[in-house]
Each structure stands twice: as structure tokens, then as C-alpha cells.
Amino acid sequence: MKRIILFSAAALCFFQANGQQDKTISAWYQSQVLYNPAAVATGAEDYSIFTNYRSQWLTVPEAGMRTNTLNAEFKIRDGVMGRNSFGVGIAAINDQTGDASLMTTSVSIPFNYTVALDRNNKFSVGLSPGFYQQSVNRGSQTWENEWNGIGFFTSPNTELSLNSSYATIDLGTGVYYQHTTRNKSTFYAGYALNHLTRQKIAFSFGGDKMYTNMVVQAGADIVTKRRDVHVQPSMIYFRTGPTYNFTAGVSFEHTIKEGSEITNINKSNNITYGVYYRHNDAIIATVGMKLKSVKFGLAFDANSSKLNQATSSIGALEVYFKTMLSYKKSSHRGKLK
Numbered sequence: 001m002k003r004i005i006l007f008s009a010a011a012l013c014f015f016q017a018n019g020q021q022d023k024t025i026s027a028w029y030q031s032q033v034l035y036n037p038a039a040v041a042t043g044a045e046d047y048s049i050f051t052n053y054r055s056q057w058l059t060v061p062e063a064g065m066r067t068n069t070l071n072a073e074f075k076i077r078d079g080v081m082g083r084n085s086f087g088v089g090i091a092a093i094n095d096q097t098g099d100a101s102l103m104t105t106s107v108s109i110p111f112n113y114t115v116a117l118d119r120n121n122k123f124s125v126g127l128s129p130g131f132y133q134q135s136v137n138r139g140s141q142t143w144e145n146e147w148n149g150i151g152f153f154t155s156p157n158t159e160l161s162l163n164s165s166y167a168t169i170d171l172g173t174g175v176y177y178q179h180t181t182r183n184k185s186t187f188y189a190g191y192a193l194n195h196l197t198r199q200k201i202a203f204s205f206g207g208d209k210m211y212t213n214m215v216v217q218a219g220a221d222i223v224t225k226r227r228d229v230h231v232q233p234s235m236i237y238f239r240t241g242p243t244y245n246f247t248a249g250v251s252f253e254h255t256i257k258e259g260s261e262i263t264n265i266n267k268s269n270n271i272t273y274g275v276y277y278r279h280n281d282a283i284i285a286t287v288g289m290k291l292k293s294v295k296f297g298l299a300f301d302a303n304s305s306k307l308n309q310a311t312s313s314i315g316a317l318e319v320y321f322k323t324m325l326s327y328k329k330s331s332h333r334g335k336l337k
Contacts, residue, residue, distance in 0.1 A: 022194075022213050022240050023067065023093060023106075026276070026284045026299040027052055027320045029234045029251075031071050033089060035215040036192035037110030038126030038176035041075040041087030045293075045324035048073050056097075056301075056316040065097035083116035087124070101137040106130060108170065120180045128172040132199060135165035168199040174215070189218040211241030221253075228255040232274070249276025251286060267292035281305050282315045295322040 025034055031050040032039035041047070054067040073089040088111040096103045108130025115123050174192030181187075194213040201207040219234030235248035251274030258268055269291050276284040282304055288297025301315030308315075 022238060022245075023095070024245065024278075025052060025054065025067070025069065026247075026278075026301055026316065026318050027286065027297065028217075028236055028247075029219060029232075030288075030295065030297075030320055030322055031069075032176070032188075032190065032217060033071055033073060033091060033110055034069070035194070035236065035238065036126070036174040036176060036190045036217060037108075037128035037172055038112045038124040038174035038192065039190055039217075040089045040110040040112050040126060041073040041085070042112075042114060042122070042124055042176060042178060042188075043073075043324065046075045046326045048322060048324045050320065050322040052318060052320040054095075054316055054318045057307075057311055058317065059311050059314050065095060067093065067095035069093050078113075085114045087112045087114060087126070091128070091130075101135075103135050105133045106170065108172070110172075112176070122178045124176040124178075126174050126176065128174075128194075130170040130172070131167065132170040133165065133167040134201070134203070136203070137164075163203050166200075166203065169197055170194075170199060171196040172213075183223050185220065185222045187218075187220045189216075191216055214239045228258070229253070230255075232272075245281075246279040247276055247284070249284065250274055272297070288320075293324050295324070296320065 023034075028034050031052075032042070048071075050069070050071040050073075052067075052069040054065075054069075056065040056067070058064060070092045071089060073087060076086040076088070078084040078086060088109070091106075091108045091110055093106045094103070108128045110126055110128040112124045112126030117123055172192060172194035173196065174190060176190040177188065179187045192215040194215065195210045196212060198209045198212060200209050215236065215238040217234075217236045220232065222231045222233075224231060230253040232251040232253060233249070234251075235246070237246045238244065251272050253270050253272045256269050256271060270289070272286070272288045272290070274286045276286070278284060278301070282301040284299055284301050286297060286299045288295060297320055299316075299318040299320070301317075303311050303313045303315040
């Protein structure tokens with residue numbers, strides 16, 4: 001009980017200072033389309049599937065949050081040489097939190113067009129129409145007038161003006177830039193605006209509109225003098241109304257089995273580990289592995305904010321899985337007559 005009271009007090013202070021919150025994924029760098037539709041299908045692979053499970057506030061009873069994420073991305077080459085491309089995908093996120101089971105579901109269809117400016121630079125523009133829905137279990141909620149000094153007594157819900165759920169459309173847009181150097185190092189940067197429709201949070205007739213969510217992302221995959229070691233710094237910043245979230249850090253990738261550098265037929269095997277810092281919130285440790293066309297890994301958030309009084313610094317645990325595949329190339333050759 002003491003832990004719940006501490007968490008409630010700390011969370012109240014935290015949310016009063018930070019207001020509306022958007023989704024938080026510690027392994028965002030594994031799927032840039034999570035926050036920017038222009039990044040869909042901009043990787044080396046032709047299509048990929050990414051899924052992530054996040055469990056937050058594990059040590060606080062009845063206050064935990066779980067988030068499920070599923071993305072699929074497909075690249076469609078444009079033209080004979082295929083230097084430009086279309087990208088299309090589907091992105092679904094569902095999370096649930098609290099004893100009132102506040103649930104948010106978002107499904108969108110991000111698509112983009114990528115232009116090869118030259119052999120080393122690409123620029124993408126994207127759009128993401130979607131569906132946004134929230135619901136809450138009114139039967140499990142309690143109100144001030146139900147407290148009798150000992151506990152909450154059961155009574156009919158007097159908050160008749162409140163809705164149990166609502167659904168609306170959503171829209172996002174963004175731009176994404178990539179640069180590749182002679183030694184195959186890559187750099188990227190993106191800018192996105194989400195919730196452009198500013199849909200109403202319609203749990204009540206007087207509900208406020210959502211803030212537009214602005215996202216800035218950047219990072220790199222730097223090939224070192226030891227070609228079996230890559231350094232991968234990355235950052236993401238997003239602002240939602242008066243609140244903001246900034247996360248930055250670095251991962252290191254070690255190649256344990258070399259793949260085909262030119263044909264890309266044989267895939268490499270890698271192991272990665274890194275550390276990130278989310279401003280005024282958490283220190284994030286990550287570890288992952290790539291076996292041929294499959295990636296999987298873990299991320300752990302250690303609370304560094306006021307919430308650590310209730311969470312004992314155990315913030316969140318994430319598990320991710322990603323497949324990266326290419327379309328089969330035709331091996332047919334014409335016969336001489």
C-alpha cells in the first residue's frame with residue numbers, strides 16, 4: 001500500500017509537470033517509422049516486420065503499463081534501375097495501464113516516396129493516415145464521494161457525462177534524409193509531425209483536443225578502422241504541447257560472422273550493446289543480436305526520476321524481434337539459339 005501511495009504522489013507531480021504523454025519506446029532506433037512515416041522501408045532490406053513488447057512500472061501493483069507494437073514495411077522499386085522507391089507499411093500500437101484499464105489503440109498506414117539525389121544521398125517524404133481509439137473500464141473506477149472512511153463502497157456510476165470509449169481519425173507526416181560515405185558509414189535525420197488532425201480526447205463532451213506531436217530524430221552507423229566494429233549513436237526528441245522527451249545514446253555492434261559484402265546473399269551475424277539516457281526519466285541499457293536476417297534483443301529502463309521512490313528504479317523492460325528480408329532475384333538467363 002505504501003508503494004502505491006508513493007507512486008501515486010510521484011506520478012501526480014510528474015504528470016502535472018509534463019501533461020499529455022505520447023508513446024515511449026526505448027528500442028525506437030530499431031524501427032524509425034514508429035515516429036516518422038517518411039522512414040518506412042528506407043533500410044537496405046526490401047521488407048521487414050518488427051514487433052516490440054514493453055512492460056512498465058513492474059513493481060507497482062495495479063499501476064503497470066504494457067505496450068504492444070507491430071510494424072510491417074515493404075519497399076517497391078520505381079524504375080528499371082530502382083534507385084527511387086515507394087514505401088508502404090502498417091503500424092499498430094496498443095497499450096493498457098492502470099486498474100481502470102485505460103487502453104489506447106492506434107493503427108496507421110504509413111507510406112512514402114524516396115528520391116535518390118545521387119549515389120550517396122536519399123530524401124524521403126511520407127504521410128500516415130490512421131485510426132485512433134481509447135477506452136476505459138468505468139466499472140473499476142472509484143470516486144471521492146464513494147469513500148466512507150474505510151474503503152470505497154459500490155454505487156452506480158454517477159459520472160453519466162463521461163464516455164467509456166471514443167474513436168477518431170489520425171494523420172501524420174514527415175521527411176527523412178540519408179547519407180552514405182565511401183566507407184559505407186551511414187547518417188540519417190528526420191522530422192515529423194503527428195496528430196495533425198488534433199482529434200478531441202472525447203471521454204467527455206468538453207474534452208480537450210490532442211496536441212500536435214513534433215519529432216526530430218538523427219543517428220548514424222559508423223564503420224570504424226576495425227571493420228568488424230560499428231559505432232551507432234542516435235537521438236530522438238519529441239515535443240507534445242508544453243511537454244517534451246529527449247533520448248540519446250550510443251550502441252556498439254560487433255560482427256561475429258562476416259557476410260557477403262557485394263552480393264549480400266550470405267548475411268552477417270552481429271551482437272550489439274548500448275546505453276541511452278532519457279532526460280529526467282531513465283537510463284536505458286540495451287543488448288541485442290542479429291542472426292542472418294533476424295534481429296532480437298532487450299532494453300531495460302532504470303528510473304532516475306522522482307518515480308524511482310515507488311519503482312525502486314525498475315522502470316521498464318522491452319523485448320523486440322525484427323526480420324529483414326529481400327525479394328528473390330530471378331536467376332533465369334536467356335539461352336543462346
